[in-house]
Amino acid sequence: MPSDKKTKVMIVDDHPMVREGLEAMLAAAGFTVVGNVESGEQALAAFRAKVKPDVVLMDIRMPGGKNGFDTLKEMKIFYPDLDVILMAGMPLAEEVELAKELGARGYLPKTMKPKDIAAAIRRTREDSHVFVEETYKQPESPLSPREMDVLRYLAEGKSAEETAIILGISHETAKSHAKAIRFKLGCTTTTLAVATAFRKGLLRA
DSSP states (O other), X not given: OOOGGGOEEEEEOSOHHXXXXXXXXXXXXXXXXXXXXXXXXXXXXXXXXXOOOSEEEEESSOSSSOOHHHHHHHHHHHOTTOEEEEEESSOOHHHHHHHHHTTOSEEEETTSOHHHHHHHHHHHHHOTTOOEEOOOOOOOOSSOHHHXXXXXXXXXXXXXXXXXXXXXXXXXXXXXXXXXXXXXXXXXXXXXXXXXXXXXXXXXX
């Protein structure tokens, strides 16, 4: 079994406080942090510069051109045997299977206790076949089924009028649903409401 001090870890997350917290936790647990970057692009640049971690702890939802899944695919080109553990602020059950399909070694919530994250890393190093995960529930939507229908079309860039035609409802009803969506998600604009729905895991790209 590899010792913690010999296990090199890279952290990939767009939130500085999250990265700092993870780095402090890993250092306290005896791991060596060889990378602390804010995007998939920066992580891949580090790989091209021959930085070679044993384990990558990586956020899934990051701004920029590459999310965690996109970055994972490219990381595997550089190091096929790399252990990548994906982390999510708002975990989604269906993403667990995608993580497995793409070759990740785990899918964990960011809310996990530091000792449990450290234990998850150790498990991947001790057993080459283990996939570390927790059981997740789909986020409960505050929106009604009809409001979700409207939101999906608005997310595709459809106007309220176009959405009304597609769903067979009046223009006023579509606008009323859009207003209710903004209110329930605490947003002042439809654009913000759509972004919030993606962030909360109510919508998927």
